[in-house]
Amino acid sequence: MESVVTGLLALAGLAVCLLPSLIAFNRRTDKRWLVLAINVIFGATFLGWVVALVLALRKPEVPSVA
Numbered sequence: 077m078e079s080v081v082t083g084l085l086a087l088a089g090l091a092v093c094l095l096p097s098l099i100a101f102n103r104r105t106d107k108r109w110l111v112l113a114i115n116v117i118f119g120a121t122f123l124g125w126v127v128a129l130v131l132a133l134r135k136p137e138v139p140s141v142a
Contacts, residue, residue, distance in 0.1 A: 093119055096128035107131055 091098070096119075100111035111131045118124025 096132040100132035105132060
């Protein structure tokens with residue numbers, strides 16, 4: 077029973093750590109691969125996780141019509 081609880085907690089922790097990447101891929105943002113790279117490489121630091129989250133939540137850039 078303890079191993080099931082430990083596994084569920086580990087899975088929940090992994091989901092929280094990869095939350096910016098999950099959001100970016102779900103929203104199909106243009107920079108989703110950049111978000112994933114920042115999240116995997118710098119996600120262990122709080123600052124890297126926040127940067128990845130901000131990039132994942134940005135509004136898509138709309139090209140101007142000239």
